[in-house]
Amino acid sequence: MLRLKSLLILLLLATTLVNAQNNVQGWHLKDPQADGFNGISLEKTYRFLKGKKSTPVIVAVIDSGIDTTQEDLKSILWVNTKEIPGNGKDDDGNGYIDDVHGWNFLGNKNGNNLKRANNERTRVYYEFKDKFDGKEIDTTKLTPDEKWQFAAWLKAEAQMGVSADEKLQVQMLEAICKSIKRNDAVIRTEMNKEEYTSSDLESFVPETSKGKQAKMGYISCLKMLSLEEEPTNKELITELDEYVEGKKQNIANSIQKPEDVRAQVIGDDYYNINDKFYGNSDVMGPDPMHGTHVSGIIAADRNNNIGINGVADNVKIMVLRAVPDGDEYDKDIALAIKYAVDNGARVINMSFGKSFSPEKKWVDEAVQYAAAKDVLLVHAAGNESHNIDSVDNFPNPRMMVNNTLAANFLTVGASGDKNVGNGQIIADFSNYGKANVDVFAPGVKIYSTLPGEKGYGFLNGTSMAAPVVTGVAALIRSYYPALSAKQVKYAIDASAEKLTDSSLLQVPGEDRVALATDISITGGFLNANAALELAATLQPENTNKPVPNKKSKKKPTLVNSKSSKN
Structure with missing residues (x-):
């Protein structure tokens, strides 16, 4: 579910530019009633938690890698205290050398890394x-x-x-990319700067006719792409180059078998799940943008008075690089889950996904292993506007062996806000499913950390919605550590804010509306305060069902459609 897999979430082939909006940084944390945004009421949550004791929680992020130098993340990284950094030895005897902050399953012992994979x-x-x-x-x-x-x-x-429409789309994007590059060369010379945003360009007045034409041409291309984000010229060109190259490779793959890039770089026996001690300690990898953004949403330092605030305040992020540009490999995901469990993670964020899973049994075994160790898995539902009740989406909680559902698995769709993006309450790209999506959480125009010491920016996707839920799950496990993974899931699902029965929502990718209960299990939206209040009423369990505290009569509340949820 990395950005190159669904770049058209950001780069829609439309003819108009999204209207400028008010500053929406951090809208996902705000309160519907107090702030007018469909956020998760985080400030209210911390007022509820004031004076309560919290314990540190390790959250594993299985993703593309994380920039460990980012100012808002470096203080919240998990540290394997049993490992001596950089000595080239497996000090803790777990089979992974120098795994100080986690492990990279997409590399080799020589320090080489797999960046791109075939679908x-x-x-x-x-x-x-x-x-x-x-x-x-x-x-x-x-x-x-x-x-x-x-x-x-x-x-x-x-x-x-490959359809004719797909080929035409690639040709159009390639032409746009060439035009942007051509105009960018002129603009950089005229502006006397190598990097700029569209806002910088809008306010710039070229002195030459050639510069004016380049500015007009560049802006026209942006309008065709209809960007909700504001990438720099370098970021935009890199994104387009990689996306177009990936699409062209897919077209080529439909004719001829591609090279096995994994075997060339990693060199493990892929079909042997017991061959697991491969990779390296480079948890940043060649492109850590996605994982860096996800990690900031969960736990960006709330106490350093810089950058942004993550959802959870007492978390250490364990970095597991297992998701390349393209589709992840089942073996890497299974082993990453087991590594996380074995090294103390209590919640695992999985902002990735695909429509095929040939070695699903390995991932299922890892999910069951996590369940046996009481670890919660939070998975992004996907960005294809699909009903995943009828369209395959992996990984998922449905076990192959016995067709049962894993009780420690949460699937998250993306919600929006009337004041953000195109104003839809359910993100128009989000997958949904009455039987397979637990809850919706903010995933449109989410501001978080990006690579670089002081990198920050907006991204869209269920990849951004899942870590919002992961952050809330971490809060519950931090302040109520005796509760089980199943109880944490219960607290999040049962407290999800509901619309009134008459409220209809636009169904992603379709020309129809539906009740929220027809597109997710709970029919609700994540609310951190409600989830923590409900968690406070639960007693530690020894059974398979959440046990409400008999002294409390608190129940999840419904919100009227006249609130910001309409």
Whole structure:
């Protein structure tokens, strides 16, 4: 679910530029009644928690990597105190050398890192092509694993073709990118600066006709892309280059089998889940933007009076790099989950996803391992405007072996605000599902940390919504550490703010409206204060069900549609 996988969330091929809005930095933390934004009421939450004792909580972020030098993150990184930094030894004997802040499952012992990976559809198609293509398959004679593989291969085969519209889209984006580069060269010379934003350019008055034409051409391209964010010229060109290159590679992959880039860089025995001591300690990796942004949402330092405030105030972030540009590998995700559990994580944020999972059994085993160790998993629902009740989305809590649902797994869709972005209450890109999305949380125009010592900026996605929930889960586990992962999930789900029964919402990707209860399990929106108040009423459990405190009569409240939830 990295930005290159759904870049059109940010770069929509439209003809108008989104209207300028008021400063919405931190809107996701605000209170609907007090501030007029559909946020999570965090200030109210901390008033409720004032005077209560908190304990440190380790939160694992499985992502693209994190910039460990960022000013708002460096103080909240998890430190493996049993490991001596930089001595080249496995001091704690866990099989991973110098894993001071976590581990990079996308590298090798020589320090090389995998940056880009092919999509899983392509990998599945070519992996099983020789086994299934052109053959009469008697499914009654297949093992359960082979049936899963065959079904995945049939789906991949059906999707391998590239439509004329997709090819045209790539051509259009490539033309826009070339135009931006051409105009950018002129603008940098005229402005006498190498990096600038669209606001900088708007206020700049070129002295030459060539400069004026370049400014007009650059701005026209931005209008065609309809950016909600304001990237610098360098960021925009890098994003477009990578996205176009990825799309062109997908087109090429539909004709010819791509190289196995993972094998070239990492060199593990991929199909052996027990071959797990690969990778390196470079948790930043070549492109840590996504993971850096996610981590800031969860726990950016709330006490340093700089930058932003994360949701949780007593958290240490464990960095697990396992998500490249492109689709993640099941083996890396499974091992990252187990590493997190074995090293003390209480909550794991998973802002990634894909539509194929050939080795799902490995990920399922890791999810069950986390459940056995009482660790909560928070997963982003995805950015394709899909109903994931009917469209595959992995990882998910549905176990292959017994078809049961993991009780320690939360799936999060993205909500918006009438004053943010296009004003939709459910983000128009968010996946949804009455049976598979637990709750919606803010995921539109979320301001957080970015790479660089003082990097900050906006990003969109369910990738941003999930860490908002993760932050609240960490707060519960910090202030009420005796509660189980299932109880934390219960507190978040049961306290989700509801719209009145008559409130209809625009369904993402469709020309229809629906009740909130028709597009998520709870039909509600994350509210940190309500979740913490409900958690306070729960007693530690020894059963499989949350146990309300009999002394308390507090119940989750509903909000009227006349509030900011309409």
